[in-house]
Amino acid sequence: MNPNKCAFGVSAGQFLGFMVHERGIEVNRKTIDAISKVVAPQNKTELQSLIGKVNFIRRFISNLSGHIRAFTPLLKLKPDQEFIWGEEQRKAL
Numbered sequence: 875m876n877p878n879k880c881a882f883g884v885s886a887g888q889f890l891g892f893m894v895h896e897r898g899i900e901v902n903r904k905t906i907d908a909i910s911k912v913v914a915p916q917n918k919t920e921l922q923s924l925i926g927k928v929n930f931i932r933r934f935i936s937n938l939s940g941h942i943r944a945f946t947p948l949l950k951l952k953p954d955q956e957f958i959w960g961e962e963q964r965k966a967l
Contacts, residue, residue: 901931909931925945944962
């Protein structure tokens with residue numbers, strides 16, 4: 875074990891992007907801020923990246939699959955089809 879990376883006897887600490895303390899696990903505030911400041915994606919690749927960021931905190935979001943269901947049609951687009959971010963997707967974001 876690397877003593878520089880170990881912390882014993884602390885009441886709270888950051889671990890793998892989460893705050894761990896005696897009450898349990900919470901999302902790090904920086905992670906929430908980063909996701910909340912995301913702008914609407916302009917293409918399928920940006921949408922996949924957004925979903926990946928949201929999936930990182932999925933255990934804290936009730937019914938996540940229901941919330942992001944509006945993104946499914948955009949994920950199924952073929953390369954020659956136009957990516958249009960509509961009102962339904964804006965509300966889901």
